[in-house]
Every structure is written in structure tokens, then in C-alpha cells.
Amino acid sequence: MSNELIDFVIVSIALLAIGIYGVSVKRNAIRMLFAIEIIINAANLNLVAFARYIPNSKGQTFALFSIAIAAAEVAVGLALIVVAYRMYKNVDIAEFRSLKG
Amino acid sequence: MADAVFLAISVLTIGSAIAALEVRSLIYGSISLMGTLGGIAGYFLLLDSPFVAMFQIAVYIGSIAVLILFTVMLVRRQLIFFKVEDKRRRYAGVGLMLVMMVALGAIILSSGIKTIQTDAPPIDFRTIGEDFLTYYWPALVLMALILASSVIGALTLARREDIENEQRTN
Numbered sequence: 001m002s003n004e005l006i007d008f009v010i011v012s013i014a015l016l017a018i019g020i021y022g023v024s025v026k027r028n029a030i031r032m033l034f035a036i037e038i039i040i041n042a043a044n045l046n047l048v049a050f051a052r053y054i055p056n057s058k059g060q061t062f063a064l065f066s067i068a069i070a071a072a073e074v075a076v077g078l079a080l081i082v083v084a085y086r087m088y089k090n091v092d093i094a095e096f097r098s099l100k101g
Numbered sequence: 102m103a104d105a106v107f108l109a110i111s112v113l114t115i116g117s118a119i120a121a122l123e124v125r126s127l128i129y130g131s132i133s134l135m136g137t138l139g140g141i142a143g144y145f146l147l148l149d150s151p152f153v154a155m156f157q158i159a160v161y162i163g164s165i166a167v168l169i170l171f172t173v174m175l176v177r178r179q180l181i182f183f184k185v186e187d188k189r190r191r192y193a194g195v196g197l198m199l200v201m202m203v204a205l206g207a208i209i210l211s212s213g214i215k216t217i218q219t220d221a222p223p224i225d226f227r228t229i230g231e232d233f234l235t236y237y238w239p240a241l242v243l244m245a246l247i248l249a250s251s252v253i254g255a256l257t258l259a260r261r262e263d264i265e266n267e268q269r270t271n
Contacts, residue, residue: 009214010206017199021194028127041141052149052224053219057224060152060229063150068248069244071164071248074165076254082258
């Protein structure tokens with residue numbers, strides 16, 4: 001294998017930084033969800049990379065758990081966005097001011 | 102040093118991650134997000150973890166990306182191109198991103214993992230299955246319950262009560 005651990009870690013740092021930029025700047029709720037997905041993927045890449053180089057099977061197991069939980073999170077997040085869109089006719093998070101159902 | 106395949110996947114992944122956040126249309130944004138997720142699956146293949154790569158493709162590209170695409174198509178057309186951004190906030194975000202990259206990069210480079218390489222054989226997926234069913238079985242059961250409850254929660258949240266009441270009164 002010609003790739004080193006540091007290469008994967010640097011890509012993962014770049015993805016994390018892009019995701020944090022998205023979460024902090026974007027006001028569109030769906031775009032924020034994109035950014036969260038990118039952050040979760042950076043974490044998974046880190047888990048699998050360290051698991052390959054240690055070597056250990058636990059990292060892959062955790063990555064699989066993390067992917068499954070991310071699927072649940074996206075389903076609930078998108079349902080929340082749909083409900084908020086129906087109430088406010090908008091996807092701007094600055095407009096979501098009330099918690100009243 | 103990294104090889105050509107790695108560099109190609111890096112360009113695809115990071116480029117489409119930036120595109121997913123910056124492209125004007127949300128539909129193209131979600132398609133670029135698929136590119137990022139596929140690139141991560143490519144990294145998993147490079148890391149000799151084909152099982153995780155297949156899982157990534159099945160769950161992320163097969164269900165999450167398609168779910169996002171359908172939700173984007175459900176919202177109104179002008180909201181797909183909706184973009185309100187503070188200029189100052191944007192610059193602050195870019196600054197935060199660069200600071201984060203430099204700081205974390207410096208920490209990683211100063212740690213001892215700089216030249217770690219491995220000749221160990223890749224881990225067989227049978228080991229992962231064994232892990233799941235022996236040591237981690239409570240977590241596996243819990244995960245199944247969480248998935249089921251999240252699907253039920255999503256369905257109840259997105260239900261339209263007004264239409265149901267109308268049908269009942271008719």
C-alpha cells in the first residue's frame with residue numbers, strides 16, 4: 001500500500017472544515033443538512049483509516065454503526081424540514097422562530 | 102506518498118463537497134453530495150474495507166441522497182435557488198474554516214503518525230460480523246430499535262392532519 005495514514009487524515013480534516021463552514025454560514029436548512037452529512041463522512045473516513053493502519057476491526061464496526069445512525073438522523077431531519085416548510089412556507093432557519101406545533 | 106488514484110478521489114470528494122454547499126441550485130447540490138459520498142466509498146475501497154464501502158454506497162447513495170433529492174423536489178421552486186447570506190458572516194465562516202484546517206493540520210503533523218504505513222493483511226469482513234454478533238450485539242439490537250423508531254417518528258412528523266380530517270368529515 002503506497003498511501004500513508006496522514007493522507008487520509010488530511011482529507012478528513014479538509015472535509016470537516018468544509019462541513020463546519022457550511023453549518024456556520026448557510027441559512028438554508030437543507031444545505032445545513034448537507035454540511036452535517038459531510039462532517040459525519042469525515043468522521044467515518046477517520047475511523048476506517050485508523051482501523052486499517054493500527055490494524056483493528058473495531059474501527060470498521062463503529063463506522064458501520066455510524067452510517068446506520070446517520071441514516072436515521074437524515075430521515076428525522078428531513079421530516080422536520082418538511083414540517084417546518086409546511087408551517088412557515090420557507091426553509092430559512094432564521095424564519096423558524098416559534099416552537100408552537 | 103499518495104498515488105494517482107488517491108489524488109483523483111481527493112479532487113472528486115473535496116471538489117464536490119464544496120460544490121454541494123456552493124452551487125446555486127439545491128438539486129445540483131444534492132447530486133454533488135452524491136459525488137462526495139461516492140468518493141468516501143472509494144477511500145474505503147482504497148483502505149481495503151470493501152464491506153464498509155458497499156454499505157456506504159447502499160445506505161448513503163442509495164437511500165440518503167435519493168431521500169434528500171425527493172425532499173428538495175417537494176419544496177417550492179423559488180426556494181430551491183434560495184440563498185440569503187451575510188457577506189460578513191461568510192467571510193467569518195471562511196476564516197473559521199481556514200483556521201480549523203491549519204490548526205488541526207499542525208496538530209496532526211506534529212504528532213507521530215506522519216509516516217505510518219502498514220503491511221498487515223486487510224481485515225476480513227467475517228471478523229466484523231463476528232464483532233457485531235458477539236461483543237456488540239446489544240448495540241446492534243439498540244441500533245435496530247433506533248432505526249425503527251426514527252422511521253416511525255419521521256412518518257408521524259410528516260403526516261398531514263388537515264387532509265386526514267377533511268377525508269374523515271367527507
